[in-house]
Amino acid sequence: MEELEELAVRIQAGGFEFSWEERHTFEGYERFHCRDPFGNRVEVLVPLTGA
Numbered sequence: 001m002e003e004l005e006e007l008a009v010r011i012q013a014g015g016f017e018f019s020w021e022e023r024h025t026f027e028g029y030e031r032f033h034c035r036d037p038f039g040n041r042v043e044v045l046v047p048l049t050g051a
Contacts, residue, residue, distance in 0.1 A: 001030055004046045008032050 012018050017035040024030065031045035 001046065004030060007044060
């Protein structure tokens with residue numbers, strides 16, 4: 001999860017719209033959503049260890 005959080009920090013620092021709102025809503029994964037410069041919703045996820 002450390003890499004996911006590091007990437008999230010970089011995206012937020014770039015000024016992009018960002019949300020952890022659905023972080024634990026997809027079984028077996030941890031994720032966040034952001035918007036690219038064109039307004040597209042981008043999902044970034046990693047599998048939970050041991051899931």
